[in-house]
Amino acid sequence: MKGLLMADTVPGTAGTEAIAAPVAVSKAIAAYLTKHRHSQLQGLSVPEDLAIADWGQLWRDYTELLERGEPLAIALPHSFGAAIDATSTLAEWAGDWRLSVLLTLPINAHSFSLATAFAALARQSQAQLLGFVVWGSGSAEAVKALSEPIEATLRVPVLGHLDLQPQDLENPDALATAAAQLNWELLPW
Template structure:
C-alpha cells in the first residue's frame, strides 16, 4: 500500500470522514506495529479533528492533526477573513513534511471536495496536484453521482492529480438494485478510466472499529500499491 493517501470527495457530505475512519481502523487492526498518522490540514468549526483524537490512539498533537483551525464552519478563506487571519499554507506543508517522515502510513482528509476553495486563489485540487498527493475520490450513492464523478475526474486530470481510485459510499440505506442503478460500477469506470475500489455500505455506527476494518478489507486496496 502507498505511504500516504489523500481522501477527497465530490462534495462536503460525500463520506470522506467515513472512508478515512474505515481505512484507519483497517490499518491499526492489521498493521498494529506500524505508526498511523491522520491529518485534516484545515478545519473550519468543530468536527473531524476531535473525532480522530477520540477514536484512535495517535502519536500526534491536535496541531499535527489539524495545523490550521478556524472557528466558523465556512470555507477557509471566508472563515479566515472573519478572524482577520491568513490561510497560511506554509504551516500545513511543514506539518505534512514532518508527518511524512514520522509515519509509516498517513491518511489526509481534505476539506470539502476537489473544487472547494482553500485560499482566494487555490482549491483542494490545486494543492493535491502541486503537492503530488496520491488521492482517492469518495462519491456518494445518489442521483447525479455519475455526472459528479465524471466532472471531478476531469478536474483531477486538469490539475495533474494522481487519482488512484474511486470509492462509492452509501450515505443512507440502499438496496443492491438501487446502488446498481445510481452508481453502476462498470459505467463509471468506462467513463472515467479510473478503477472503482468498491462500495461502502451505509454505516450507522462508526465506533465499531473491528467491523470497520472488515468493511475496508472488502475494498480492492491492492490497487493502491
Template sequence: MLNTLLITGTDTEAGKTVLTTALAAYWQKYYPQRSWGIMKPIQSGIGDREWYQKLFALEQSAEEITPLYFQAPLAPPIAAARENRQVDLAVVWQALSKLRSQRDFVLVEALGGLGSPVTEELTVADLAGEWRLPTVLVVPVRLGAIAQAVANVALARQSRINLKGIVLNCVQRRTDAEIADWTPQQLIQSLTNTPVLGCLPYLDNLTDLDKLAQVASDLDWETLTL
C-alpha cells in the first residue's frame, strides 16, 4: 500500500493545504487503527504547520512536522539568506525517512508549485523526482487551468516524478458549467496522459473534518494507491 504521498500544485494558491487536510481527515476517520503523519518539509513564515497542529492531534513535534523553518514568508533560498543560513536538505531527508519508518502513511505538503525554488539550484520538481516521492498535482479550477495542467505534467515528466494523478480544486465557488468548461477532465487526461482523480468542491469551512473526509472519499483511491 502507498506509504508516502507528496501533494504539490501548479502554484502557491492551488489548494495543496485543502487536499492535504482532506486526505488526513479521511485517513483519520477510515483507518483509525493505522498511524499517519504530516510533513511540511520547508516553511517560510507562519502557515501550514500551525494549521495542522491546530486541526489534528498530531503526535509530532514542530520540528518533526517542519524540519526547516524560516521567518520571512519568501522562497526558501531567499528566506534562508536573510537569516545567514543554508537550506539543508539533508536535515529534511533524515526527518522524512524517520517519519516514514515510524508511520503507516505520511502526507507531505510541498511548498509552492512544482517549479518553486527549494535551493538556488533545485525546485520542488527536482526534489520529488530525486527522492522518488509518489506525487499528486493539485490544479485549481479557473480559466487557464488546462494549460497549467499540461505545463506542470510536462515538468513532472522531465523530472521523472512518479505522478499518481491530478486533483482539481475549486478555490472559489464554481458552477458545474464552469468546472466542465474550464477543467474538462477527459481533455486534461488526454493532453497529459495522466488520470484526473476527482474534483474538490469549494469548502467554506475547512475545519469540518467529517466533510473533508467525505470529500476525500470521493476521489479515485484505487488509481491513487496503485
C-alpha cells in the first residue's frame, strides 16, 4: 500500500468558500471509508506553507503511518504544480515518494486544457496519476462532456463528480453518500 496525494488543478477556484476541493474530497472519502468499509482514512499533517515543512520528519511520519495498514491520504489545498521551494514542486514530491495522485478538476471552459497540462506534469514527474475528481456544480451532461475526452485522449480516468455544499462538509452521511458515487476500484486501497 502507498499513500494518496490529493491536490488541485486550480486552487482557490474549485473549492467552496469554506474548504478547498482536495480537502473536501478527502473528507468525503474518509466518511465513506468509515461508514461502508469500517476503516479510517489516515492523514499526514503537512503545513500549508510548504516552504517551512520539515521533510525529514514528514518522511518518518509517512512511513510510520503506512506501517499501520490503513488507507493514507495527504490532502493539500494547493495546485499539483505548486512550488515547495526554489527547485521542486508537489508533482516532483509525489514522484519521489511514489505517491499515487488524485486531482480535483473544476467544470469550466478550460478544464480539458487543465487536465492535459496536469496529466503531462504527472508523467514528467513520474507520479502515478490515478485520475481526476470533477468538482463543483454542473449537470450530468457537462460532467460527461468533460470526462469522455479526458479518458479517450489522455487515458486518465475520471473517478466521478462531487458537488458538495458547505453544509454537507459537516454531515458524514452526506459526505459518504456523495463519495459512494466515485469509482473506488481505481484508488490504491
